[in-house]
Amino acid sequence: MAPVVAAPRAARSEALQFDHDCLRLMRERLFRQAFRACGAYRAHPTLAGRAHTALSALYTDPGHLDTEASVRHALQALAMDEPRARILMAAHLMAGHLPPQGHDLIGLLKAAEASRIPTATAYLQALRDSDQCRRDAKALPLGQPLFCLSRAEVHQALAQQGMPLRRRDDLHWQDEFAPGDVLAHAESVHAQFDVDPRDSIHRLARLSYAFDSAQPERRAQLAASLVRRYGPPNGAPGAQGESTWALPDGVVVRLQAPRPEGVWLIYEHGPRGESRAQHLQSQQAQMELDRVKADASLL
Structure with a gap:
């Protein structure tokens, strides 16, 4: 069976719906709701990669930190060729969250940069700065x-x-x-x-x-x-x-x-x-704000 390919207009409509259902909640830092909403797209024929990328990012939030889960979702999104997953994988590799064997850090960053993921350029510059730092x-x-x-x-x-x-x-x-x-x-x-x-x-x-x-x-x-x-x-x-x-x-x-x-x-x-x-102080303050906001959203 040929893969299901959404028509351009339908694809745009689905992407907008995903933004509303999932990414909006992430931007508003309503993480409990975001986990449910983003997770609902994991089996979507065209948006599953974005859903796994969103879940990977959610699991890096300090208040919901689960490094293993974040890596797992990033790997799934990468297998679906989701461009945003490349920068998450690069971050996990540089932080030592998974072994470097089998992963090309520079290749991931260059591919992310080619996909216009803004952070990729900063990461590549950080690697160049690291080389100069070692010399000095x-x-x-x-x-x-x-x-x-x-x-x-x-x-x-x-x-x-x-x-x-x-x-x-x-x-x-x-x-x-x-x-x-x-x-x-x-x-x-x-x-x-x-x-x-x-x-x-x-x-x-x-x-x-x-x-x-x-x-x-x-x-x-x-x-x-x-x-x-x-x-x-x-x-x-x-x-x-x-x-x-x-x-x-x-x-x-x-x-x-x-x-x-x-x-x-x-x-x-x-x-x-x-x-x-x-x-660390800012992170703790943000966690407290997120906790208050999450509780208020349930009232």
Whole structure:
């Protein structure tokens, strides 16, 4: 049987109805209703791809976050050759929500750009900026330009060092890694990311290592290693004997004095740390507004 192809006028009418039934509710942030309305189009002969794309986007909302469901719907939409699904897939790949094997990130972005999906150009520029950042990077934790990498690339880089992902928090954009055997007496490694809502790209804002407090000589060893790599401390002296190194690429390295809970070595990208706090605060405020609006819509 030949595929069903809607006539141009009918197709336009169906698209307008889909916009009213599904996308309008998304724009108005009435997510409970949007899930039902958009889901009703999953079996539509011409709009199923758009329905799965809409559902994928809905599952990225912080108040309804379900990364696995978002990826699943994006994959279904991509299989239906829905152009908007390509940018969602690219975002998931860069955030490390699915393995890169079998997916061409650049190909997805170029195809999305050819389909005039606005965010695709920003993503491609971010990849070019990342390449330049790697060439200019001064902060090299574990010998790598981690602050130039996507979240997925940070995961991959640490895994290659024998430091697998231990816990992931997509709502607050932070991860914990097992230290492996790379860092003597380290107990854990933590990464925090900033996510700008304008492009949803995860950028490393802070990387910290926690070391065993029962090894007081470890701080002296760490300090000596940092001096060899970055020179003498050049930042403002921190509290309680903290040593700091301010690097030209905007990253500040802080080695804390021993405390009962241990010794912390922290790499922090100052501007990203500030914007991360602002973005998380805005996200929480928006979630509260959405909750109030959702409740009001049911009264």
